Amino acid sequence: MTGFLLRRTVTAILVIGIVLTLAFFAVHLAPGDPTTRYLDARMSQAQQDQLRHALGLDRPLPEQYVRWLGSVVLRADLGFSFTHNRPVTRVLADHLAPTAVLAITALLIQFGVGILLGALAARRQGSLTDRVVRWLSLILYSTPHFWLGLMALLLLSYRAGWFPASGISSIEALDWGAWSSPRRLLDTAHHLVLPASVLGLAMAGGVTRFVRNSLLEVGHEDFIRSSRAAGVGEGRILWVLALKNALVPVIQIAGLSLPYLISGALVTEVVFSLPGMGRLAYSAILARDYPVILGATLLAATMVVCGNLLADLGHAAVDPRVRREIAHRG
């Protein structure tokens, strides 16, 4: 197991290094640069060159790469943001919490709802419930995040007034003490209901169909038939015996859904005006804020790689065959 973890860690570092190198050259070679956004009619070319010099953008690209990589590897310093004029680590830290809370909540909704509906449809295969669930999951799966978000805003916020339309806290919350106070936590939860539900439900469609199909496959296995013959109740067969086996590939899906979750969070944050990583990355790309783009890429790449590793470990935890294979390889 130790050897396996060591191998995976080395591979992960290599993958992240390659991703960052490609990202560095891709963003620097893209048209425009951070001074393009200064479209003041009076700004001269000389002034623009002075700004490029101040930002270190007039150095040869290989030199910029070596300097940047050196500061990242040797000092864990991601540089400073050209637009926020602060260290990238500070900028990322400011925006990470809302995205993390949104993503985790959405993930719980995605798999909670997905597993529940998938199991329900499998248990009543061919019934009206099954058909409704299948159609519903197809609609959720194929509906764009942004449209679902806009509809939720229109109906549940602007029209019904049940939920706030934007932000992560109320204006009055400034006067309610620390963010960890119950009132502020409740306020944040209230703000997160719509975006997390939209993001989670939009991704739950795929999980629903996957769980349903997995359960139907497992339903034909010998041990299920034996359990039924032994008089085990249908509820126990579904929720304990079948689901445990059907969830093995679902764990893999959980790890692999991280990239979709990140891209989905971007869209959701823009629609609901949430101050998260998605909006930060989006505005950084438009402003050609290279250090922030690379910082966000590093974070996303690390999350995806770690997600895959966790999925593999989870897979090993529930499937003895995988554990044996890992032990065999050392």
Next chain:
Amino acid sequence: MSGRLALGCAVLVASFTACDRAPGGTYTTGNESARGGTVVIATGVDITGVNQLTGGGSRFEQDILDQLFLSLFQEQPDYAEHPPTFEPELAQDYTWSEDGKTLRLLLRPGIEWSDGVPITAADVVWTYTAQVNPEVAWEEAQSKDAIERVVAFDDHTVEFRFSEVYSSRLSDLNEGVILPKHAWSKLPFSEWRGNETWFLDNLVVSGPFMLARLQPQQQIVLERNENHFRQGYPKLDRLVFRVIPNRTNQVEHLLAGQVDFVEHVLPKRAADVERSGRTDLISKWHRQYTYIGWNGCQGLFEDASIRKAMTLAIDRESIVKALWGESARPAVSPILTSVWAFNPDLVPWPYDPDAARRLLAKAGWGDDDGDGYLDKDGRKFSFELATNGDNQIRADVAVLVQEQLRKIGVEARVSLLEFNSLWARHQSHGVDAIISAWGIDTSLNLTYAFHTDSIEDGKNYGCYSNAQVDELIALARRPARPEDAAPPLHRIQEILHEEQPYTFLWEPMRHYGVSKKVKNAQPNPLSAYFNLDEWWLAPVSS
């Protein structure tokens, strides 16, 4: 199961109060200006920090910094009839030397920073040194190019020496807010970039408001600066700028009572704001014009008659009406209709495709191969018409122009590009024609896009060059009194009208939405928050 789920949802919803409301209730309609209260403002963008010299340079950021820091003067929105006037702010009085090159300025006595330290001439001198420092690389540093030196004579007297006499000296001198030397000079200029957190930690202000909280991409909270020199101002206790990137969402927030002010109401939503009963709509002509820039660096649009033919073939009146309704008007000049120096004798070119065809035929363009498109020397009249794809109105205009030019046998190939890609190509003179816009200041210096020198060192990406225009631009800049620049500016407009380096499309109107409970809000094209310290809230009736 599903029943329990629905019940859970209902309990969850019921356990919360209704969503955010801007603090308020039922307001009286009394005319007495009250003090106190909070106004919530929707903004589409965030600020990058509090140091103007290293900041993001957006108009909104400038507006916020104007609430935190004083300038020497405040430019007034009275530029329709005459050059704009400047009301003293930090300055109390000033005199020009006889040769017009030296300005002696007297600072208002007894003004302090928020930490109680007096504001002196030393702050003004040090601010200038920061503004022109190459390591700081302030984006507006060129406004100080003609200032040779700044000297403090005593705590309240400072002298600016210019290298030449020109019309916008006061405007240039006034560019930028005055910064706190005692607080910020501790950090060397070489370390200013990348250290915004330091400036936030060491923030002292002189303006009507103080920064209470800055939550990136969420909200900016300003509170009254009790140390502000204007007695009884600002009227409001607190301002909350809520970041809501989507403009449609901003209007919905306004109509739902969740915000009190929106600085950019889209034309299609203006009527909703006007009709709502709880909000007012304020409309002003904006300081911007949209244009098609023709690339004269290459063969196709080098000839002025060809550019004029393009203008004649585009039905600008119909385009503006279709896309903007009453919220824009056709533009004819780089000097806006609403500005004192606009030449009223200019007659807009009509929509006249026949005249356009005749001009093109005279230049040797004809449909020799019968394919419906003009050609000359074996070359088809075909060019790329590019704009940034994230701007739907410009994208729509590109398609309409394409269709109208097709009728005279000209092929415009529409390219919708990402903003940075578009400008990178445009800056290297690589776009045949571009649909874009300029926001203009009131100095009316047309060098940026119409002077030959700006081809290499400016924004003259279409390579427009006319020796007479170059001379007139210099002549318009020369008079000591700005109003004396009117004759050369009028003549420049006549030449540009004749030669059409740009086809001027429209001047937009800016709609502001404001809650009826907010009183005395006077947004104008200089700033949506021009008199923010004078806004007040109608008292709440019990």
